[in-house]
Protein backbone atom coordinates (compact mmCIF):
# COMPACT_ATOMS: atom_id res chain seq x y z
CA UNK A 1 0.00 0.00 0.00
CA UNK A 2 1.27 3.46 -0.93
CA UNK A 3 0.49 6.45 1.30
CA UNK A 4 -2.76 8.13 0.21
CA UNK A 5 -1.01 11.53 0.13
CA UNK A 6 1.58 10.17 -2.30
CA UNK A 7 -1.12 8.85 -4.63
CA UNK A 8 -2.87 12.23 -4.52
CA UNK A 9 0.38 13.94 -5.47
CA UNK A 10 0.91 11.46 -8.32
CA UNK A 11 -2.58 12.25 -9.58
CA UNK A 12 -1.78 15.97 -9.62
CA UNK A 13 1.61 15.50 -11.24
CA UNK A 14 0.56 12.87 -13.74
CA UNK A 15 0.16 14.98 -16.90
CA UNK A 16 2.71 17.67 -15.96
CA UNK A 17 5.51 17.15 -13.47
CA UNK A 18 7.43 19.98 -11.84
CA UNK A 19 6.09 22.53 -14.34
CA UNK A 20 8.06 20.76 -17.04
CA UNK A 21 5.20 20.36 -19.49
CA UNK A 22 5.36 16.56 -19.45
CA UNK A 23 5.08 13.69 -16.98
CA UNK A 24 7.65 11.75 -14.98
CA UNK A 25 6.94 8.82 -17.32
CA UNK A 26 8.13 10.83 -20.28
CA UNK A 27 11.21 12.49 -18.83
CA UNK A 28 14.61 11.81 -20.32
CA UNK A 29 16.80 9.92 -17.88
CA UNK A 30 19.71 12.08 -19.09
CA UNK A 31 17.96 15.36 -18.21
CA UNK A 32 19.05 17.71 -15.42
CA UNK A 33 15.65 17.27 -13.69
CA UNK A 34 15.99 13.51 -13.55
CA UNK A 35 19.53 13.80 -12.29
CA UNK A 36 18.29 16.12 -9.53
CA UNK A 37 15.63 13.54 -8.65
CA UNK A 38 18.27 10.81 -8.30
CA UNK A 39 20.31 13.14 -6.07
CA UNK A 40 17.27 13.73 -3.88
CA UNK A 41 16.52 10.00 -3.62
CA UNK A 42 20.08 9.25 -2.60
CA UNK A 43 20.38 12.03 -0.04
CA UNK A 44 16.95 11.31 1.48
CA UNK A 45 17.76 7.60 1.79
CA UNK A 46 21.13 8.42 3.34
CA UNK A 47 19.68 10.71 5.98
CA UNK A 48 16.58 8.60 6.69
CA UNK A 49 18.61 5.42 7.21
CA UNK A 50 21.80 7.04 8.53
CA UNK A 51 23.81 5.35 5.79
CA UNK A 52 27.56 5.88 6.29
CA UNK A 53 28.98 8.40 3.79
CA UNK A 54 31.39 5.96 2.21
CA UNK A 55 28.71 3.35 1.40
CA UNK A 56 27.42 3.31 -2.19
CA UNK A 57 23.70 3.67 -2.83
CA UNK A 58 22.65 1.97 -6.07
CA UNK A 59 19.31 1.63 -7.84
CA UNK A 60 19.36 -1.76 -9.52
CA UNK A 61 16.79 -3.34 -11.80
CA UNK A 62 15.45 -6.88 -11.55
CA UNK A 63 13.96 -6.42 -8.08
CA UNK A 64 15.22 -8.05 -4.92
CA UNK A 65 15.22 -11.41 -6.68
CA UNK A 66 17.99 -10.49 -9.09
CA UNK A 67 20.15 -9.50 -6.11
CA UNK A 68 19.92 -13.13 -4.95
CA UNK A 69 22.06 -13.95 -8.01
CA UNK A 70 24.10 -10.76 -8.30
CA UNK A 71 25.46 -10.83 -4.75
CA UNK A 72 27.37 -14.13 -5.12
CA UNK A 73 28.21 -13.37 -8.76
CA UNK A 74 29.81 -10.06 -7.83
CA UNK A 75 31.35 -10.85 -4.46
CA UNK A 76 32.65 -14.40 -4.72
CA UNK A 77 35.77 -15.25 -6.69
CA UNK A 78 36.73 -18.78 -7.68
CA UNK A 79 36.14 -21.21 -4.84
CA UNK A 80 35.25 -18.60 -2.21
CA UNK A 81 32.19 -19.22 -0.08
CA UNK A 82 29.51 -17.34 1.83
CA UNK A 83 27.19 -18.33 4.66
CA UNK A 84 23.42 -18.30 4.25
CA UNK A 85 20.74 -18.46 6.90
CA UNK A 86 17.51 -19.96 5.59
CA UNK A 87 14.59 -18.87 7.73
CA UNK A 88 11.67 -18.96 5.31
CA UNK A 89 10.60 -18.67 1.68
CA UNK A 90 12.69 -15.70 0.60
CA UNK A 91 15.94 -16.69 2.26
CA UNK A 92 15.52 -20.23 0.89
CA UNK A 93 15.05 -18.79 -2.57
CA UNK A 94 18.08 -16.54 -2.07
CA UNK A 95 20.17 -19.58 -1.15
CA UNK A 96 18.87 -21.62 -4.07
CA UNK A 97 19.70 -18.85 -6.52
CA UNK A 98 23.10 -18.25 -4.91
CA UNK A 99 23.86 -21.95 -5.39
CA UNK A 100 23.32 -21.60 -9.12
CA UNK A 101 25.77 -18.70 -9.23
CA UNK A 102 28.35 -20.35 -6.97
CA UNK A 103 28.05 -23.97 -5.86
CA UNK A 104 30.29 -23.31 -2.82
CA UNK A 105 27.82 -21.19 -0.88
CA UNK A 106 26.98 -22.75 2.45
CA UNK A 107 23.75 -23.03 4.41
CA UNK A 108 24.96 -22.17 7.91
CA UNK A 109 21.62 -22.65 9.64
CA UNK A 110 18.01 -23.32 8.75
CA UNK A 111 14.61 -23.11 10.37
CA UNK A 112 13.27 -25.78 8.01
CA UNK A 113 12.92 -28.47 10.70
CA UNK A 114 10.54 -26.12 12.56
CA UNK A 115 8.63 -25.34 9.40
CA UNK A 116 10.22 -21.88 9.50
CA UNK A 117 8.05 -20.93 12.48
CA UNK A 118 11.09 -20.08 14.60
CA UNK A 119 14.65 -18.88 14.07
CA UNK A 120 17.56 -21.32 14.36
CA UNK A 121 19.33 -20.83 17.71
CA UNK A 122 22.50 -18.78 17.45
CA UNK A 123 24.68 -21.55 18.95
CA UNK A 124 23.48 -23.95 16.23
CA UNK A 125 24.75 -21.83 13.34
CA UNK A 126 27.61 -23.55 11.55
CA UNK A 127 29.56 -20.62 10.22
CA UNK A 128 32.36 -21.29 7.77
CA UNK A 129 35.67 -19.73 8.82
CA UNK A 130 36.37 -18.57 5.26
CA UNK A 131 33.02 -16.98 4.46
CA UNK A 132 33.18 -13.70 2.55
CA UNK A 133 29.77 -12.62 3.88
CA UNK A 134 26.72 -13.85 5.72
CA UNK A 135 23.38 -13.46 3.93
CA UNK A 136 20.05 -13.41 5.72
CA UNK A 137 16.54 -12.03 5.26
CA UNK A 138 15.70 -9.70 8.13
CA UNK A 139 11.95 -10.07 7.79
CA UNK A 140 10.41 -13.14 6.15
CA UNK A 141 7.45 -11.51 4.47
CA UNK A 142 5.33 -14.60 3.84
CA UNK A 143 5.41 -16.28 7.25
CA UNK A 144 5.82 -13.03 9.21
CA UNK A 145 9.08 -14.00 10.94
CA UNK A 146 11.59 -11.30 11.85
CA UNK A 147 15.06 -11.28 13.37
CA UNK A 148 14.94 -9.37 16.67
CA UNK A 149 18.38 -7.90 15.85
CA UNK A 150 21.02 -7.86 13.14
CA UNK A 151 23.05 -11.12 13.34
CA UNK A 152 26.31 -10.64 15.17
CA UNK A 153 29.06 -12.40 13.21
CA UNK A 154 32.69 -11.71 12.29
CA UNK A 155 32.12 -11.30 8.55
CA UNK A 156 30.14 -8.60 6.71
CA UNK A 157 26.41 -9.17 6.99
CA UNK A 158 24.20 -8.73 3.90
CA UNK A 159 20.56 -8.13 4.73
CA UNK A 160 17.50 -8.45 2.54
CA UNK A 161 15.32 -5.66 3.96
CA UNK A 162 12.60 -5.80 1.30
CA UNK A 163 9.65 -5.90 3.70
CA UNK A 164 10.99 -3.92 6.66
CA UNK A 165 13.04 -1.09 5.12
CA UNK A 166 11.87 2.31 6.43
CA UNK A 167 9.63 0.59 9.02
CA UNK A 168 12.41 -0.61 11.30
CA UNK A 169 14.95 1.73 12.78
CA UNK A 170 18.22 -0.16 12.22
CA UNK A 171 21.90 0.56 12.59
CA UNK A 172 22.78 -0.10 8.94
CA UNK A 173 26.45 0.67 9.61
CA UNK A 174 26.55 -2.83 11.13
CA UNK A 175 25.78 -4.29 7.70
CA UNK A 176 28.23 -4.80 4.89
CA UNK A 177 25.37 -4.36 2.46
CA UNK A 178 21.59 -4.37 2.35
CA UNK A 179 18.98 -4.32 -0.37
CA UNK A 180 15.24 -4.10 -0.86
CA UNK A 181 12.78 -4.29 -3.73
CA UNK A 182 11.11 -0.87 -3.60
CA UNK A 183 7.58 -2.14 -4.21
CA UNK A 184 6.81 -3.32 -0.67
CA UNK A 185 7.37 -0.18 1.35
CA UNK A 186 8.87 2.48 -0.91
CA UNK A 187 7.02 2.78 -4.21
CA UNK A 188 5.78 0.89 -7.25
CA UNK A 189 7.60 -2.14 -8.67
CA UNK A 190 10.59 -1.82 -10.96
CA UNK A 191 13.69 -1.27 -8.84
CA UNK A 192 15.73 -2.48 -5.93
CA UNK A 193 17.82 -0.27 -3.69
CA UNK A 194 21.22 -1.77 -2.95
CA UNK A 195 23.60 -0.20 -0.44
CA UNK A 196 27.14 -1.50 -0.05
CA UNK A 197 30.18 -0.73 2.09
CA UNK A 198 33.32 0.30 0.18
CA UNK A 199 35.35 -2.76 1.21
CA UNK A 200 32.70 -5.04 -0.32
CA UNK A 201 32.23 -2.96 -3.45
CA UNK A 202 36.00 -2.99 -4.01
CA UNK A 203 36.08 -6.78 -3.97
CA UNK A 204 33.26 -7.04 -6.54
CA UNK A 205 34.25 -8.62 -9.83
CA UNK A 206 34.91 -6.22 -12.62
CA UNK A 207 34.54 -8.59 -15.55
CA UNK A 208 30.78 -9.09 -15.47
CA UNK A 209 28.37 -7.76 -18.08
CA UNK A 210 27.50 -4.18 -17.08
CA UNK A 211 23.85 -4.86 -16.23
CA UNK A 212 25.00 -7.52 -13.73
CA UNK A 213 27.90 -5.59 -12.26
CA UNK A 214 27.60 -3.56 -9.07
CA UNK A 215 30.79 -1.73 -9.92
CA UNK A 216 29.36 -0.70 -13.27
CA UNK A 217 26.22 0.57 -11.53
CA UNK A 218 28.38 2.51 -9.06
CA UNK A 219 30.59 4.02 -11.80
CA UNK A 220 27.56 5.17 -13.77
CA UNK A 221 25.41 6.48 -10.91
CA UNK A 222 22.98 3.57 -11.53
CA UNK A 223 22.27 4.73 -15.10
CA UNK A 224 23.47 1.92 -17.34
CA UNK A 225 20.39 1.98 -19.51
CA UNK A 226 16.96 3.59 -19.21
CA UNK A 227 15.79 3.20 -15.61
CA UNK A 228 12.07 3.09 -14.72
CA UNK A 229 11.70 6.86 -14.38
CA UNK A 230 8.15 6.72 -13.03
CA UNK A 231 9.19 4.31 -10.26
CA UNK A 232 12.07 6.65 -9.36
CA UNK A 233 9.70 9.60 -9.22
CA UNK A 234 7.25 7.83 -6.86
CA UNK A 235 10.14 6.53 -4.75
CA UNK A 236 11.25 10.16 -4.38
CA UNK A 237 7.77 11.14 -3.18
CA UNK A 238 7.60 8.30 -0.66
CA UNK A 239 10.99 9.20 0.83
CA UNK A 240 9.82 12.82 1.21
CA UNK A 241 6.60 11.58 2.80
CA UNK A 242 8.54 9.53 5.36
CA UNK A 243 10.86 12.48 6.12
CA UNK A 244 7.98 14.91 6.57
CA UNK A 245 6.35 12.55 9.04
CA UNK A 246 9.35 12.39 11.30
CA UNK A 247 11.50 9.72 9.63
CA UNK A 248 12.14 6.07 10.32
CA UNK A 249 11.98 6.30 14.13
CA UNK A 250 8.39 7.53 13.90
CA UNK A 251 7.55 4.88 11.25
CA UNK A 252 9.01 2.22 13.54
CA UNK A 253 6.97 3.42 16.51
CA UNK A 254 3.78 3.49 14.41
CA UNK A 255 4.47 0.01 13.06
CA UNK A 256 4.91 -1.38 16.57
CA UNK A 257 1.61 0.24 17.63
CA UNK A 258 -0.19 -1.20 14.59
CA UNK A 259 1.19 -4.71 15.06
CA UNK A 260 0.55 -4.65 18.85
CA UNK A 261 -3.11 -3.98 18.14
CA UNK A 262 -3.43 -7.09 15.94
CA UNK A 263 -1.22 -9.43 17.98
CA UNK A 264 -3.09 -8.35 21.12
CA UNK A 265 -6.35 -9.44 19.56
CA UNK A 266 -4.94 -12.65 18.12
CA UNK A 267 -3.42 -13.70 21.45
CA UNK A 268 -6.74 -13.21 23.28
CA UNK A 269 -8.70 -15.03 20.65
CA UNK A 270 -10.07 -18.55 20.40
CA UNK A 271 -10.60 -18.18 16.68
CA UNK A 272 -7.33 -16.64 15.48
CA UNK A 273 -3.79 -17.86 16.06
CA UNK A 274 -0.31 -16.79 15.06
CA UNK A 275 2.09 -19.73 14.80
CA UNK A 276 5.37 -17.79 14.96
CA UNK A 277 7.83 -17.91 17.87
CA UNK A 278 6.92 -14.83 19.92
CA UNK A 279 10.38 -13.26 20.04
CA UNK A 280 10.63 -13.48 16.24
CA UNK A 281 7.27 -12.08 15.24
CA UNK A 282 7.29 -9.65 12.35
CA UNK A 283 5.94 -6.18 12.99
CA UNK A 284 5.22 -5.52 9.30
CA UNK A 285 3.59 -8.81 8.20
CA UNK A 286 1.12 -10.35 10.62
CA UNK A 287 0.13 -13.88 9.73
CA UNK A 288 -2.84 -15.58 11.34
CA UNK A 289 -4.91 -18.67 10.86
CA UNK A 290 -8.55 -19.34 11.69
CA UNK A 291 -9.37 -22.28 13.96
CA UNK A 292 -11.36 -23.82 11.12
CA UNK A 293 -9.88 -23.25 7.64
CA UNK A 294 -13.38 -23.80 6.22
CA UNK A 295 -14.11 -20.28 7.52
CA UNK A 296 -11.33 -18.68 5.49
CA UNK A 297 -13.46 -17.91 2.43
CA UNK A 298 -16.26 -16.40 4.50
CA UNK A 299 -13.75 -14.29 6.43
CA UNK A 300 -12.21 -12.95 3.23
CA UNK A 301 -15.58 -12.22 1.61
CA UNK A 302 -16.95 -10.34 4.59
CA UNK A 303 -13.68 -8.42 4.96
CA UNK A 304 -13.80 -7.40 1.32
CA UNK A 305 -17.28 -5.97 1.79
CA UNK A 306 -15.66 -3.54 4.22
CA UNK A 307 -12.85 -2.75 1.80
CA UNK A 308 -10.41 -4.85 3.81
CA UNK A 309 -8.52 -6.53 0.97
CA UNK A 310 -5.30 -8.42 0.25
CA UNK A 311 -5.64 -10.44 3.45
CA UNK A 312 -5.26 -13.88 1.92
CA UNK A 313 -2.01 -15.51 3.03
CA UNK A 314 0.57 -16.50 0.43
CA UNK A 315 -0.45 -19.60 -1.53
CA UNK A 316 2.50 -21.48 -0.01
CA UNK A 317 1.29 -21.14 3.60
CA UNK A 318 -2.45 -20.40 3.47
CA UNK A 319 -4.26 -18.59 6.28
CA UNK A 320 -4.30 -14.80 6.41
CA UNK A 321 -1.71 -12.10 6.36
CA UNK A 322 -2.05 -8.41 7.14
CA UNK A 323 0.83 -6.31 5.81
CA UNK A 324 1.30 -3.14 7.81
CA UNK A 325 3.63 -1.15 5.59
CA UNK A 326 4.08 2.58 6.19
CA UNK A 327 1.29 3.52 3.77
CA UNK A 328 -1.28 1.67 5.91
CA UNK A 329 -2.75 4.14 8.42
CA UNK A 330 -3.70 3.20 11.99
CA UNK A 331 -7.37 3.64 11.02
CA UNK A 332 -6.99 0.83 8.48
CA UNK A 333 -5.55 -1.48 11.12
CA UNK A 334 -8.25 -0.45 13.59
CA UNK A 335 -10.90 -1.28 10.97
CA UNK A 336 -9.38 -4.73 10.48
CA UNK A 337 -9.17 -5.22 14.25
CA UNK A 338 -12.84 -4.30 14.72
CA UNK A 339 -13.94 -6.56 11.88
CA UNK A 340 -11.94 -9.48 13.29
CA UNK A 341 -13.54 -9.02 16.71
CA UNK A 342 -17.01 -8.92 15.21
CA UNK A 343 -16.35 -11.95 13.04
CA UNK A 344 -15.19 -13.87 16.09
CA UNK A 345 -18.30 -12.86 18.09
CA UNK A 346 -20.55 -14.12 15.30
CA UNK A 347 -18.59 -17.35 15.19
CA UNK A 348 -18.94 -17.77 18.99
CA UNK A 349 -22.71 -17.27 18.71
CA UNK A 350 -22.98 -19.85 15.98
CA UNK A 351 -21.14 -22.52 17.97
Ligand SMILES: *Cc1c(COP(=O)(O)O)cnc(C)c1O
Nearest residue numbers: 063064065090141160162163181
Ligand atom coordinates in the same frame (compact mmCIF):
# COMPACT_ATOMS: atom_id res chain seq x y z
C1 LIG B 1 9.09 -9.58 -2.02
C2 LIG B 1 10.40 -10.00 -1.52
C3 LIG B 1 11.45 -10.36 -2.38
C4 LIG B 1 11.29 -10.39 -3.88
O1 LIG B 1 11.17 -9.10 -4.35
P1 LIG B 1 11.12 -8.79 -5.93
O2 LIG B 1 11.46 -7.32 -5.95
O3 LIG B 1 9.75 -9.10 -6.39
O4 LIG B 1 12.14 -9.61 -6.60
C5 LIG B 1 12.65 -10.73 -1.82
N1 LIG B 1 12.83 -10.74 -0.50
C6 LIG B 1 11.85 -10.40 0.37
C7 LIG B 1 12.11 -10.43 1.84
C8 LIG B 1 10.60 -10.03 -0.12
O5 LIG B 1 9.61 -9.70 0.73
